[in-house]
Amino acid sequence: MPTLAHYLFVSGGLFAIGLLGVLLRRNILIIFMGLELMLNAANLSLVAFSRFHPGHDGLPGYSAQVFVFFIITVAAAEVAVGLAIIVALFRAKQTTHVEDLDTLKF
Amino acid sequence: MAMISALALEICVVCVGIFLLMADAFYVHLDKRALAYGGIFGLLVVFAMTFFIEPVPKEYLAFYADDSLGIFFKRFALLGTILTLILSIEYAPVVERFIPGSKPGAGLGEFFVLPVFTCAGLMWMASAADFVMIFCALELVTISFYIQVAYMRKNQASLEAGTKYLILGALSTGFLVYGITWIYGMTGQTGLQKISGALLFFPQASQTALLFGIGLVLVALGFKVAAAPFQFWVPDVYQGAPTPVTAFLSVGSKAAGFVVLMRVIEPFLAVPVINAKLVAALQVLAGLTLIYGNLAAMPQTNLKRLLGYSSIAHAGYLLVGVASVGSPSAGRAIVFYLLGYLLMTFLAFLVLIPVAKAAGGDDIAHFNGLGRRAPGLALAMLISMLSLAGLPFTVGFLGKFFIFEAAMREQHYALVAIGVVTVACGFYYYLKVVRAMYWQPAPADAGPIEVSALTRFAATFLAALILIIGIFPKPILQILP
Numbered sequence: 001m002p003t004l005a006h007y008l009f010v011s012g013g014l015f016a017i018g019l020l021g022v023l024l025r026r027n028i029l030i031i032f033m034g035l036e037l038m039l040n041a042a043n044l045s046l047v048a049f050s051r052f053h054p055g056h057d058g059l060p061g062y063s064a065q066v067f068v069f070f071i072i073t074v075a076a077a078e079v080a081v082g083l084a085i086i087v088a089l090f091r092a093k094q095t096t097h098v099e100d101l102d103t104l105k106f
Numbered sequence: 107m108a109m110i111s112a113l114a115l116e117i118c119v120v121c122v123g124i125f126l127l128m129a130d131a132f133y134v135h136l137d138k139r140a141l142a143y144g145g146i147f148g149l150l151v152v153f154a155m156t157f158f159i160e161p162v163p164k165e166y167l168a169f170y171a172d173d174s175l176g177i178f179f180k181r182f183a184l185l186g187t188i189l190t191l192i193l194s195i196e197y198a199p200v201v202e203r204f205i206p207g208s209k210p211g212a213g214l215g216e217f218f219v220l221p222v223f224t225c226a227g228l229m230w231m232a233s234a235a236d237f238v239m240i241f242c243a244l245e246l247v248t249i250s251f252y253i254q255v256a257y258m259r260k261n262q263a264s265l266e267a268g269t270k271y272l273i274l275g276a277l278s279t280g281f282l283v284y285g286i287t288w289i290y291g292m293t294g295q296t297g298l299q300k301i302s303g304a305l306l307f308f309p310q311a312s313q314t315a316l317l318f319g320i321g322l323v324l325v326a327l328g329f330k331v332a333a334a335p336f337q338f339w340v341p342d343v344y345q346g347a348p349t350p351v352t353a354f355l356s357v358g359s360k361a362a363g364f365v366v367l368m369r370v371i372e373p374f375l376a377v378p379v380i381n382a383k384l385v386a387a388l389q390v391l392a393g394l395t396l397i398y399g400n401l402a403a404m405p406q407t408n409l410k411r412l413l414g415y416s417s418i419a420h421a422g423y424l425l426v427g428v429a430s431v432g433s434p435s436a437g438r439a440i441v442f443y444l445l446g447y448l449l450m451t452f453l454a455f456l457v458l459i460p461v462a463k464a465a466g467g468d469d470i471a472h473f474n475g476l477g478r479r480a481p482g483l484a485l486a487m488l489i490s491m492l493s494l495a496g497l498p499f500t501v502g503f504l505g506k507f508f509i510f511e512a513a514m515r516e517q518h519y520a521l522v523a524i525g526v527v528t529v530a531c532g533f534y535y536y537l538k539v540v541r542a543m544y545w546q547p548a549p550a551d552a553g554p555i556e557v558s559a560l561t562r563f564a565a566t567f568l569a570a571l572i573l574i575i576g577i578f579p580k581p582i583l584q585i586l587p
Contacts, residue, residue, distance in 0.1 A: 015284055022277055031273055038280030042287045049291040063296045067238045071283060074245045078279070081249050082272050085256045089265045101266045104342040 130215030169236035267346025278329035285322025302373030344414030396422035475548025
């Protein structure tokens with residue numbers, strides 16, 4: 001029977017993988033995938049916390065569950081805008097690598 | 107007299123935005139600038155409505171705070187958006203050159219409408235008292251800023267700035283959400299009031315996890331307000347973005363970030379063990395931001411980039427205020443500073459846009475000899491720069507003075523010392539602009555600088571306010587929350 005700690009470890013792992021992906025990978029699309037992974041890590045631990053800490057009435061905490069829906073929706077909006085910007089960037093520069101973003105330099 | 111609920115204000119702003127989008131879609135032959143004038147008019151009406159507010163019903167208070175701080179920042183957001191739209195009208199020819207379109211003015215409509223939606227997000231942020239609401243409002247602001255920063259699709263600098271802002275903004279969202287998760291896990295609540303209750307009820311509720319959560323939220327808000335060491339996106343994004351968006355980003359986004367920061371840390375400051383650590387963290391952030399922002403601004407030659415670094419430096423002074431929030435006068439000092447920051451930053455950008463348009467670039471060198479070419483513009487820029495630097499008899503000086511006073515009361519002597527030294531650095535780089543305007547010869551081929559009547563009116567208004575509030579701050583201080 002998995003406990004709260006198991007879920008939190010998986011969620012922490014997802015967050016770490018996402019963060020490392022953002023910091024280490026050079027392709028903007030992969031970086032973007034890492035960012036989405038970080039949001040999903042938060043979703044997983046929110047649902048786990050709400051399931052394992054029921055309120056006074058014995059039901060799972062509903063505010064976290066509602067929050068998860070908002071996070072999913074916002075993540076979708078972010079992807080829609082983000083991919084549009086990346087496509088526009090690719091059209092202008094024929095690249096999706098961060099090293100090639102060097103127009104603005106000190 | 108008919109009274110309206112504060113909840114209606116944001117709904118009205120969103121309706122104005124949707125109406126303008128519809129007008130853009132259905133009246134094909136409309137001059138797009140009419141949309142901006144419509145937006146300014148609509149927001150002015152909403153601004154007038156903020157003076158006839160009745161308290162919201164009790165059921166809403168758990169996630170919507172309509173206290174005087176919230177109402178003040180709603181007015182602040184509306185004023186900022188109106189000024190942004192004035193800047194956008196002036197800047198429209200530049201945008202038009204850099205967006206693909208078969209007809210003249212195609213694609214310009216959204217440039218005037220997006221700030222209106224951002225304004226609704228900023229207003230919701232001003233009242234958000236629940237982490238779900240804070241998250242949604244923050245994302246409404248951030249996502250619409252992604253589009254605005256990357257708006258000029260044929261300009262590589264704008265696209266690049268948009269991509270950088272997208273990645274770092276989304277990263278800070280990830281930190282924010284994960285931090286909120288841990289705060290929720292330890293307290294079982296998302297509403298700030300209920301969190302405060304839960305914290306007082308179980309003061310020992312696993313401190314490490316709670317501190318981890320607050321730390322992540324602090325990192326995310328540090329990104330939003332441009333605090334060092336999370337400031338590295340600021341110079342690039344500020345330089346690459348369309349100039350009106352830069353102005354809006356530096357004022358609106360920062361102010362909303364500080365409101366949320368003040369609201370979020372309040373419940374945690376009530377717990378003595380967390381209080382000490384949180385204040386220490388804020389002090390370190392403030393010190394780093396002050397030093398980095400001011401030192402890095404000194405060698406800059408591009409004015410937009412310089413204003414980006416200056417915006418980091420001002421975030422540092424505001425963070426000194428947030429770190430001293432235990433003192434009763436700190437809240438008012440922060441609000442006063444933000445008000446002054448709005449006035450002087452928008453004034454600088456109101457001068458920058460016509461000058462950059464005439465000179466073809468926004469380096470400090472393009473301001474050479476402005477004192478003789480356009481004395482009015484140069485005078486406005488002079489007032490703005492002196493106020494940003496903090497010369498007495500301007501609003502910038504009083505803002506810094508109140509912040510330092512609050513910090514002295516909380517005995518943050520080291521921060522005040524850093525603050526005073528960095529103010530001196532500030533004089534150097536702000537006066538570089540003044541020197542270029544008055545002591546450098548104008549280039550031989552300099553053409554005349556055209557300024558629209560609306561811009562001239564707005565610039566006069568802001569410059570007058572900077573001086574009037576700087577000399578007679580009493581009436582303004584009385585109406586601040």
